[in-house]
Amino acid sequence: MHTAQTLVSRMLSRPAEQFQELEISALCEVSNILTGSYLTALAMLTGYRITASPPADACDMLGALLDGTLAIAAGNSDEVLLIESEFVLDGGALGIQLLFIPGPGGLADLFKTLGVAQ
Amino acid sequence: MNAEIRLGIGDGAVVRDPAAVLTAPGLGSCVAVMLYSETPKVGAMAHILLPTAPTEPPFSFKYADTAVAMLLKQFEKAGADPRRAAIKLAGGAQMFKVAANGPLNIGRRNLEVISAVFQELRLRITAQDVGGSVGRTVTLTMSTGRTVVRVAGGKEYEI
Numbered sequence: 398m399h400t401a402q403t404l405v406s407r408m409l410s411r412p413a414e415q416f417q418e419l420e421i422s423a424l425c426e427v428s429n430i431l432t433g434s435y436l437t438a439l440a441m442l443t444g445y446r447i448t449a450s451p452p453a454d455a456c457d458m459l460g461a462l463l464d465g466t467l468a469i470a471a472g473n474s475d476e477v478l479l480i481e482s483e484f485v486l487d488g489g490a491l492g493i494q495l496l497f498i499p500g501p502g503g504l505a506d507l508f509k510t511l512g513v514a515q
Numbered sequence: 516m517n518a519e520i521r522l523g524i525g526d527g528a529v530v531r532d533p534a535a536v537l538t539a540p541g542l543g544s545c546v547a548v549m550l551y552s553e554t555p556k557v558g559a560m561a562h563i564l565l566p567t568a569p570t571e572p573p574f575s576f577k578y579a580d581t582a583v584a585m586l587l588k589q590f591e592k593a594g595a596d597p598r599r600a601a602i603k604l605a606g607g608a609q610m611f612k613v614a615a616n617g618p619l620n621i622g623r624r625n626l627e628v629i630s631a632v633f634q635e636l637r638l639r640i641t642a643q644d645v646g647g648s649v650g651r652t653v654t655l656t657m658s659t660g661r662t663v664v665r666v667a668g669g670k671e672y673e674i
Binding site: 453454455456457458459460461462463464465467468469 | 524540541542543544545564565608609610611612621622648649650651652667
């Protein structure tokens with residue numbers, strides 16, 4: 398939450414203690430841009446066409462936020478891939494984590510393309 | 516001293532230890548199914564991820580359609596009678612605002628399947644705290660039979 402406040406207050410050039418519509422929208426926009434460049438890089442690396450759906454926001458327990466996404470991605474498999482990334486602002490690490498969770502079958506395809514034996 | 520048993524996604528447990536506390540942490544669209552019998556003292560919990568199991572085994576506590584049957588079977592094996600037990604549900608939320616009726620609303624589909632299984636067996640769900648768009652951590656305390664839901668921000672209540 399602290400990272401979100403820092404980031405948004407910087408974007409809006411004013412304190413962002415309480416998150417209203419504008420603050421949430423700003424945060425979604427950052428994540429959209431970050432995710433967009435991340436996916437573009439991954440697409441170039443793998444040769445896949447990767448498209449992103451519109452951003453959605455939620456503020457809650459980590460496990461609760463992830464389980465629905467994992468359910469959709471994992472399907473009947475027990476494996477998911479999390480690519481963890483670090484973001485830096487003005488030389489200091491930002492507490493942002495980008496978790497990349499490929500959909501059903503996506504993991505095998507990705508590993509094949511990257512030449513990683515599974 | 517209470518013995519905490521944490522149940523991750525796809526885990527299930529049936530216990531007779533009166534000092535045990537069963538916890539399903541961070542439920543989003545996942546659903547915790549809880550059974551509790553006072554005499555004999557038996558408690559059960561499953562942390563369910565998806566509504567339906569694949570056609571091929573192994574089946575597990577991960578899937579609503581197989582988890583409830585598995586849990587009931589073990590509960591009975593431990594000496595408890597499901598017809599006299601408290602049956603409670605927690606979870607099944609939709610954390611992100613996507614189409615509420617779409618296939619991505621896993622929480623709701625989980626709840627539908629679980630309710631259907633209990634209804635078919637003519638077992639009444641005695642209490643539930645489900646749906647909405649809020650994450651939940653739920654605990655079942657064996658010594659008292661109390662089930663408590665905790666949400667982000669520290670608020671908690673009994674169901």
